Structure formats: C-alpha cells, structure tokens
Amino acid sequence: METTVSDLWMPGAERFSIGNTAPADGGPAKAIAHITWDRNASKAKPQDLVPYANLRSYFGDNVSGRAVAPHLLWDPFTGKVVQFFPANSRSLSLSDRAGGTRTNRAGSVVIQVEALFFPWCRVGGKTYESLVDTPCKGWDGLHAWVASWGVADCWPMGKPNGFVSKRDERIWRIRSGWYAHSQVPENDHTDPGTWADFTVNKVKPALEPFPGTSFFMSGSKPALGKSSSIFTAMGQRLVAEGCGLYKEGPGPELGQADIDSYEKFQRKLGYTGPDAKWPPGPASWAALEVPNV
Template sequence: MPDLWMPGARRLDVGDHAPTDGGPAKAIAHITWDRNATAAKPAALVPYETLTDYFGRNTAGRAAAPHLLWDPFTGRVTQFLPANSRSKSLADRAGGTRTNRAGSVVIQIEALFFPYCRVNNTTYARLVDTPCKGWAEVLAYVRSWGVPDVWPMGRPTDFVGRRNDATWRSAAGWFGHSHVPENDHQDPGTWPAFTGSPTTPAPKFEPFPGVSFFKIGRRSPVITAMGRRLVAEGCGKYREGPGPAWTDVDRQSYAAWQRRCNYTGAAADGIPGPTTWALLRVPRV
C-alpha cells in the first residue's frame, strides 16, 4: 500500500477523515489565490506559515483543507489529511455530483501562489514561472496512488472554466479546480508539466470499487480475486468458489477479514471499506 502521508512532508493532521467513493484515481490542482494583484500592482506572497496555520488550525480553514499545501518557491509541503481520506477543498452540493470523494483517491494540492505575486523583488504572473521546487516529489507521491499523468480536460493554460460531468465521473488523472462540476473557481491557471516517466505504471492492486459495488448478484473477476486473497489470509468461508458473483459467503469471509484488522460490531459487517480493502491487496485483474 502506498504511504498515507507523503514522505518528507510536514504532517499536520486536521482529523475528520472520511472515505472516498472508489472509482478513477484523481488529483486536483489548486492555487491559494490569497490576494488579487495585477501586473501594475503586484503584491507580496502570503507567508507559507500563514497558510499552514489557516488550513491546519483555523476553523474555517480546516473546513476547506486540501491534502497538500505546496510552496513552489521553497519546495516545502504540509499534509493535512491522509491520501485515502476525502479532503474538503471542492464545493460539493448535496444530492449532486460527488466531488471531494469521486475516486479511489481524490488528492488535492494547493500551490501557494496567486497571479502577480512578488517574491524577493521578482513578480510571477503564472505558477509555471516560479521555480516549482518540490514538484517532482509531489508528482511522485500522487503517482504512487495510481493517478496517471493525463489531464482528461486538458492541462490548464488560462483561467477559464471547462467542465464536463461525464468526463469527471469516468476519467482518471489530473483536473484543475476549473474542471470540477459544481465549482465556480477558475484556478490554477497553469500547472507544471509532468516530469520523468510520461505515464504511470498500472497499479499492482485493484482500487477500491466503492461500497455500492458489493451487492448480491454482482459478477466480476474482482470478486474472485478478492475471495482468493481472503482464502490466502485464512478468512475464507467458501465451500466452492470463490466468485465470480458476490454472495453472502463473500460477506461472511470479508467480515472475518475485518475482524482480523481489529474491527468489531457494525464496523465488521462484511461490506468492504477502503481501508481494509487496501490492506487486503487484491491483485489487479
């Protein structure tokens, strides 16, 4: 399982962890946009520590915290939530399209930047004009969670919203805040190019397919692969099989695995969740 917390990043856990829904792995690019500056009137960059305290300790900031705050001028990174939890940087209307939870992971990165910010007497109009220190490390961490090096709605080049609900629901990869349904922000404007390998190797293990996947009659090779892993862990209750259809025996077997993972009561009901699923390491099919 990849690291829940980015190696080398400062960890400032805001709590209130909650699972994602499963599905295509995503990363969301934001800029903090703390001040409105212009070419004629640039403004000093807001200190990194100010934003760290805002997201990590301020009540309003914690309610909108991303996974990562990245300083492209120094390479510093602070992480507020583990990668397998949803974060809160996207608007998500009740009953509408899921945003913060819409994937096996939805890793949200806030770059400390606004257009025409001034750092050490130099003004930066675009994020890609900054040194982008630490980008390789952030990208490597996002890749480790199976997010591919693609922009399904195009790499951001301006502050124009381009949103497509069907693409958002079905595609894995990187999205700008300007690409996400139910949101009206236009950032990040630009974002650094992918470095190193142009594609991410296919993950070795099946991403969590979501709670709704596990219902009586569901047929999938994923069910078979899961059952074989449960048998290998000594939790299988099967007399025949496992798979390819989800049955009550699968539920009994998975409940045994949940108890192995120290879950009890209603938390060991036999319906897979993202944490125990990641620990089971179901091979990719």
C-alpha cells in the same frame, strides 16, 4: 492489497493531521490542482506572496480554514509541503452541492493540492505571472507520490491554460487523472491558470515507480497474460528475494507463478490474510526495489 500509514502520508512532507477524515466513494483516481489566490494583484500592482506559515496555520489551526482544507499545501518557491488529510480520506477544498456528485470523494482517491501562489505575486523582488514561472521546487516528489495512488499522468479535460472554466461531468465520472479546480463539476473557480509539467526536472529514477493497482488487474481479476517488461524485472527481484516459485521465466507475461511469488514476498514482509494477497500495493512494491525498465 496492503495499506500502511507511511503510504497515506507523502514522504518528506510535514504531517499535520487535522482529523475529520471520511472515506472516498471509489472510482477513477483523481488529483485536483488549486492555487491559494490569497491576494488580487496585477502587473501594474504586484503584491508580496503570503507567507507559507500563514496558509499552513489557516488550513491547520483556523476553524474556517479547516472547513476548506486540501490534502496538501505546496510552496513551489521552497519545495515545502504540509499534508492535512491522509490520501485515502476526502479533503474539503471543493464546493459540493447536495444531491450531485460528491466532488471531494468522487474517486478511489481525490487528492487535492493547493499551490501557494496568486498571479503577479512578488518573491525576493521578482514578480511571477503564472505558476509555471515559479521554480516549482518539490513538484517531482509530490507528483510521484500522487501517481503512486493510481492517478493517471494526464489532464482528461485538457491541461489548464488561463483562468477559464471547462467542465464535463461525463469525463469527470469516468476518467482518472489531474483536474484543474476550474474543471470540477459544481465549482465556479477558474484556478489554477497553469500547472507544472509531469516531466519538469524529471530524472529517471533507479527503481520502477509503483504503476498503480489497476496495472496488475483486469477488472476484479489478476491480469493474467498481460505482457510487460515490468513483470520480468519484478519476477527477477522476487527470485533474488528467495520468493521465486517459477518453473520457467519470469516474464514478460503475467502468470500464476508471478502471483504466487509476490504473495510469498508479501508474507515475508509480515503481511497476513487479505493484506498478503494479490495485487501489489505501494509499500511492498517499494520494498521489492524493482529496477526501472
């Protein structure tokens, strides 16, 4: 599968590479939801939100901040996002005890998102008790990019609802999806309290989102015989691109002609060797422009 630099960095986000990259360990793709929780406010005593620029500088320029930096800092009030690590690197926002699960690396990706927020913060004269009370600007684009890395649209330990801890290391080991900071083994934080819905302000895109590498595979082999309207739409686009090698079809069952045709399309894009082989990757899928089905 091909991997390109543009895939590693969220489109539209500021790229602020701080180096110190390291690979993930493999396993179910995960995303971790945090809030920055910079101040302790209350309903009786709300406090002004810490400026986005302060947190950007803390994680990007400060030695202490770099030691706990996430992949992404997201401002749900403005939609601004800055990214400090590429998607395929571990970041550092989780506590990681020696000898246990390597929390920051426990997946094919472990994408960590810090939302700029604390309970009872004040923005523009208005007070916000929970993250879901904010406009959640930029969430749809952020969510789509995370999903493109194979992170399932689910909360394996339950969607966060309050500042409580719930940890199950067995689930953590075997399930892809979104996890609250409060649900990660070896961590004692209780954030984020709440999080945006996967469907918030969601408009069906014109193009089929990348369904993740696992969609195209059955273990280590192509998922031959799997049926989906996505394969039909994919095959039709491959034909339109002059790469169709079909005697019949395409679709809806995945067949060898689909694989041969897609590999021909990847060669057309300039990929060679293993990068031109099945399964599809996010970059070539985006280039194919498969209509949303």
